[in-house]
Each structure stands twice: as C-alpha cells, then as structure tokens.
Amino acid sequence: MYVVDNGFVASKAFSLSDNLGRLLENQVFIELVRRGYDVEKTMFYYRSRNDKEVDFVLRKGTQIERLVQVCYDMSSSKTEKREVDSILECAGELKCSNLVDGFADVLSE
Known part of the structure; x- marks a missing residue:
C-alpha cells in the first residue's frame, strides 16, 4: 500500500530508520x-515464477515500457x-530491456 504523503508515514512510524526503504519506494x-x-491500468508489481520481485512494471498501451526496482541501500x-x-529475471520473463534501478534515475528523467 502506498500513501500520497511520506510525512504522514514518518509521523506514524515507530522507527523511521527501519522504514527508509519503504519511504523511498x-x-x-x-x-x-x-x-x-x-x-x-499502467503501473503494476510483478513476481516471477521463482518468486523474484520487481517493484514497478510500467506499461504504455499493451507494451511494457520499463521496470523499476527500488532499493535504499545496496552497499551489501x-x-x-x-x-x-x-x-533481470523479471525482465526476462516480461521481455523488457528498459530497466531502472533506483530513485535518482526515475527523478532525473
């Protein structure tokens, strides 16, 4: 479930540090x-046959336009x-080569 105001989420969260990934998503x-x-109609979540997940599948018409995977910290x-x-697994199943991994890429367009 998503909300339209991250301030609302932060004000209700018990531990903000545990929720930074969710806030970013x-x-x-x-x-x-x-x-x-x-x-x-044009934005979906997807889980592969092997239970791999992608956060956002974006569609224009009948074509999958882009996959977006959001992760707050990929230092590990x-x-x-x-x-x-x-x-990559979801992209293979959905036959999509336009992949976005992260927040900066989405905002910079």
Whole structure:
C-alpha cells in the first residue's frame, strides 16, 4: 500500500530508520503517479515464477515500457545481488530491456 504523503508515514512510524526503504519506494510511487502512470491500468508489481520481485512494471498501451526496482541501500553485495537478480529475471520473463534501478534515475528523467 502506498500513501500520497511520506510525512504522514514518518509521523506514524515507530522507527523511521527501519522504514527508509519503504519511504523511498513510496516516494518513487508518488513520482510515477505524478508523471501520469495509473495504478489500475499502467503501473503494476510483478513476481516471477521463482518468486523474484520487481517493484514497478510500467506499461504504455499493451507494451511494457520499463521496470523499476527500488532499493535504499545496496552497499551489501548480498543485497545488490538479490536486487539485480530480481530485476533481470523479471525482465526476462516480461521481455523488457528498459530497466531502472533506483530513485535518482526515475527523478532525473
């Protein structure tokens, strides 16, 4: 579930540091909605056959336009491998080569 105001989430959270990844993913969601993606028609979550996940599948018409994977901290090689493996596996299943890994890429467009 996403909300339209990260301030609301932060004010209700018991431990903000534990939620930075969720706050970042929520901020990316807000930005995608601002850019015109529709939660019911053009923006989806996806889980592969092997339970790998990608945070956002963006579609224009019938074409998958882009996959977006959000991760707050990829300094651990284990986390980096998990996130990269997930987006690559989902990209293969969805036949999408336009991949975005992170927040800065989404905001810079």
